[in-house]
Amino acid sequence: MGEAHLDDPSQYLSDEQVRQGIEAMFFAYRGFTRDPDRILETLAYGRAHHRAIHFIARSPSTTVNNLLGILGVTKQSLNRVLRTLIADGLVESRVGESDKRERHLRLTEKGARLERQLSDAQRARMREAYRAAGPDAVAGFRTVLEAMMEPELRRKYQRLGEQDP
């Protein structure tokens, strides 16, 4: 009764279907951040610290400016986070060799340990979701997410994926 849309692929662009996708993003994002949030809470860090740690781990020796472009925040906001991470010995900042204005960031051993802990927790949930959904669903998931990104961020995202395959 009135549920033909569930099996009718021609309806997948209907307002109702799109709206359900919007709600799915909202609810899924909560699950996405939950496990690392729990760990961060015990350390007096927040999501902003997690993001910085993640992308420094991902692109070792990245500069502050590059990180700003990926995170999409102001330098003041990022600086506050980096300052605490450096003070706590999780991140190391080195003056650039060719261009001495730049600071190159990398995780210390301690920072790498926390990164692994956060990453393991977040990946565990993701992997379980992937496993439950299967490879075809995962491919579709990635395709739709890429299509949702701003073009500029999509390029950055793709560059990250290429650098260590």
Next chain:
Amino acid sequence: MGEAHLDDPSQYLSDEQVRQGIEAMFFAYRGFTRDPDRILETLAYGRAHHRAIHFIARSPSTTVNNLLGILGVTKQSLNRVLRTLIADGLVESRVGESDKRERHLRLTEKGARLERQLSDAQRARMREAYRAAGPDAVAGFRTVLEAMMEPELRRKYQRLGEQDP
């Protein structure tokens, strides 16, 4: 050269593939909120207002408590948002008929207009992403997102989807 993983479905659970999915969620969520954020900015509202408006529109006559369960914030935080929305004439709060402790929330005509404006903007991007990705990808997208949700939120999400198909 070292890109076999791209075509090898048995690799879809590898750390690297899962990590790319994590980054895809991060970047896509920015695109997801961008268009409504732009509109809200001009009105001195934020994402919290959008979320309240969205779910009140979705479940007219919902109670404050029900909304709290969906949004996952404290009543104090929600109350601050609702107060401004009520003061600005976007939301109406009615004492419950059977249980007079409850407040039932609904959008006013003005609130419904803003909801449509926000919703249209957000759906436009989603629909374009859906269209570009195709129905199979969209099905996979939804499957993976559902698998990522906390079970309790997944139930709430599914109930929302069923109520007006």
Next chain:
DNA sequence: TTGGAATGTCAACAAAGCTGACATATTATT
């Protein structure tokens, strides 16, 4: 009639974003 549930509100605080202004190196350009 009393306990607990649903709601509202006050105060205080924190995380994490923002703008604007300014300082300091360093590099690039003219």
Next chain:
DNA sequence: AATAATATGTCAGCTTTGTTGACATTCCAA
């Protein structure tokens, strides 16, 4: 050599949105 532009850091102040804790009101239900 002088000047402009870049990369970074920092200070101050503001906003949004979350948090706790305390307390009052209303009212359902045992």
